[in-house]
Amino acid sequence: MKIFRKVKEVYKRHQKAMHSMSDDDILTIIRNNNGRITATGLARQTVLTYIQASLKLQSLYDKGYLKITYSNSGMTQIMVLKAQTLPTIASSSKLTDAKVLQVVIQAGGKITPAALCVALECSIDEARKKLDELQMKDVFDLEVTDKGAILYVLNDIDCFQDSKVKNLPK
Structure with missing residues (x-):
């Protein structure tokens, strides 16, 4: 009976680890690795074991997010993002409208994607995408400087x- 209890405990730990990482989390990690990863690489960057990482990658492959390539030696299997999955991944950005607006207000109402990237510690692509989203919602106007830089102007x-807005709790 003790063996069954032990197997059940191990299985519960396995399930907990597998559920701790969503597909979006894994896809974000892959995107941050230039769209390529191995099971070993995923295991090193997460709480997953090698076998769990391998299962997660296989699941994403089965869902059509990944394709398989091999290293030059042919010994290592590398999972690569398919091009059409990139927009899906980008939509999982953690940047909120409020965070972006707070940074822009502190910057005097004008900002570049690079400045937002540094202020919020995100990728330049995420910053540009979020600013473009807000620009499409008429939150920003675009302004081009003499040097050719694009500014997003609130x-x-x-x-x-207004003094009332400045004194809002953070």
């Missing part, structure tokens, strides 16, 4: 310069 900066 449309209603005057509203945020």
Whole structure:
């Protein structure tokens, strides 16, 4: 009977580890690795064991997110993101409208994707995508500097310069 209890405990730990990482989490890790990863690489970067990482990658492959390539020696299997999955991954960005607006207000109403990237510690692509999203919602206007840099200019900066808005709790 003790052996069954032990097997059950091991199985519960395995299930907990497998559920701790969502497909979006794994896809984000792969994207941050230039769209390529091995089971060993995934296991090193997460709480998953090699076998669990291998199972997760196989699951993503079965769902059509990944394709298989091999190293030059042919000894290592590398999972590579398929091109059409990239927009799906990008939509899982952790940048919120509020965070972006707070940074832009602190910057005086004008910001570049590079400045937002540094301020929020995100990728330049995420920063640009979020600024473009907000620009499409008419939150920002685009302005080009003499040097050719694109600035995102907050449309209603005057509203945020009001003393009541400045004193809001953070």
